[in-house]
Amino acid sequence: MIKQSLQLKLSQQLTLTPQLQMAIRLLQLPVLDLQAELREALEKNLMLEMDDGLELAPPKGEQQRSTENAREGQEAAPEQASGDDFREDLPYADVPDYTTGYSSGSRDDGDEQRDYADASGTSLREHLMAQLDVALPEGDRKAIATMIVDAIDDDGYLQESLEEICANLEPELHTDIDEVERVLACVQRFDPLGIGARDLCECLLLQLSPFAPDTPGLDLARRLAAECLVELGEQDYAAIRRRLGCDPEELETAVALLRSLSPRPGSAADSRPPEYIVPDVFIRRVEETWQVEINPAIAPRLRVNAAYAGSLGRSGEYSTLRSQLQEARWLVKSLEIRNETLLRVARAIVAHQQDFLERGEQGMRPLVLREIAEALELHESTVSRATTGKYMHTPRGVFEFRYFFSSQVSGSDGESVSSTAIRARIRKLIADEDPAKPLSDSALTRILVGEGIEVARRTVAKYRESMGFPSSNERRRVAIR
Structure with missing residues (x-):
């Protein structure tokens, strides 16, 4: 027979409070996700407001600030090679560049070269459809050409066979492979040249087609593209010479002509805005020490609205506003904890990797998460969350925190x-x-x-x-x- 009894037992267990859960979530969020979280909180919570009139930095402001700090880092960094040192001199400067659909304007020698990103957001498909509306304004051929454009990938290659394109047009449009082939030839004349090719050989031949017949090395370049791409990729020039019966000078000219072409023509026409990395901390050399600062553009100061909080009083009414007040206080405190943790972790990394900042990659020292956790008296999982998706701007470039950890x-x-x-x-x-x-x-x-x-x-x-x-x-x- 089972005897029933009462027993007292004392035990301890770790419980994640809502405040701790919020602090952990904010710590592991990257910059863009953090800003989205703060914007949503400001919209939903009446008890939150920006401190000292600060606002969340818009993307353009972040990009401009990141660009200015990158320029300062380049000035503080050791000697770096100029862009002219990396310029590849092609043997035929008078040959037009058919790898892009854009031309670069001339500038004076004293002008600074600036690259401005195209913010129009035009994709490759939109670029091709704009030309299609002019070349084939209406009719069955436009429907075929639209199907062909839809089958072109981001690199500019046709991913479906002509038979599949014919089948996809059924039953709305009855056509044959010959007609699709003729429409494909029309699409392949669109900008950028090489678009709509079915393989690398056809892509290179399409880009060689506009060259003048007397272009040095043109005939041999076409033979190389059609017959010797494998040997060319392996740089087996001796086998190419034996196969094509050409001398070294002719081969060198033809190879240089092929290298001026683009194996991925579609990437030249894709002008979607790039994604910029916004650093979480800045590393600067101040006299003989390295200074670590939180990026103020991504860490705005929030505060609880004192007017709303004071109007609640001590009565038990307005439970919704009291709940928002508690959440607002937790968010402000969690954001402070996040910034403090990032700053401590970044300072510990910089203190350990000073040789890298002064000498480059060859000065990198071995480092694991456990060493930073022990130095800061934090849990290793906390350091892992603080280093994932976070970036620091140094005089040597922008690096993820994880970059400084290696075996x-x-x-x-x-x-x-x-x-x-x-x-x-x-x-x-x-x-x-x-x-x-x-x-x-x-x-x-x-x-x-x-x-x-x-x-x-x-x-x-x-x-x-x-x-x-x-x-x-x-x-x-x-x-x-």
Whole structure:
């Protein structure tokens, strides 16, 4: 027989209060989501108002401020190469550029080059449909051309076969493949050239079609596009010369002509506004120290409306307004906690990664979330939320907080080396290598070991592949003789 009894037991458990849940949610929100959350709160909660007349910064204001701070960071950064150093000189400057539908106006040598984003928001489809309305204003051909335009992807390639396009037009329109082929030829003359191609070969041939017949290397460039794209991608110039029977000078001219074309013509006509990254904190060098500041444009000060809060009194009426008052106080407090946590985490990262700010990627030190959590006496999950989707503006660029966290590799002197620093060193070694005798993974490993970085060959291979560098055999450039 079961005997019933009463027992007293003392226990503790962690409960997430509504205020704590709000603080956690605000901490993990990126900038744009945070601003949307605050705008919604200001619209719904009568007890909230902006402090000192501050308003949430509009997107244009954020972009302008971000641009100004980026310019200040470039001035404070070490010497950087100008845009002219990266300009690729093509052998035929008089050949028009058919890879874009826009022309760049001339400017004086003393004028500063400025790039202004097209805010019209015109997509590739809208760009093609505007030309279609002029070329084929009405009739069956316009319906066929509209179906073709709908089948073109963002890169400008036709993703459906002609048979599928004919089937999609049924039963409203009866047509045949020959008619669709003729309409496709009309669409392929639209701007930008190369649009509507079914593969890379056809795309390049369409872009070569407007060139004058006496253009140097034109005939050989067409043969390269039609017959030797695989060998050209592998840079197997010896096999190309044997197959096409051409000399090195002719091949070099044809290859340069092909490199002036665009393999993705659709991207040139897509003028949708880009998405800008708004930094959460700014890092500046003040005398001999690094100063960390919260971006005021994304962290407006909110406050409780004192007039409304004082009018409630102590009576039990107006329960809805009292609930809004409590939520408003929680939101203001949670926003303060968020800004304080971001600032503390950013300062701890900067204190740990000063060598990166002064020397670049090769000065990056190994760092994990646990180290920041222990230094700030926070939980590791809190640091994880504070570093996800958050960005800092430094003199070396805008980086996500997570960028400064990397694994470590033991060094010969007992000090650990960051994997980011190792990648930067491998990148520099490959950039400085002899193109005719590229460094193998074993050679890279020996160099790193000689510099005191104990790293395995398979680790070097993994880092090299993650940075997009091919193997030494693929990097070897065959001299064109």
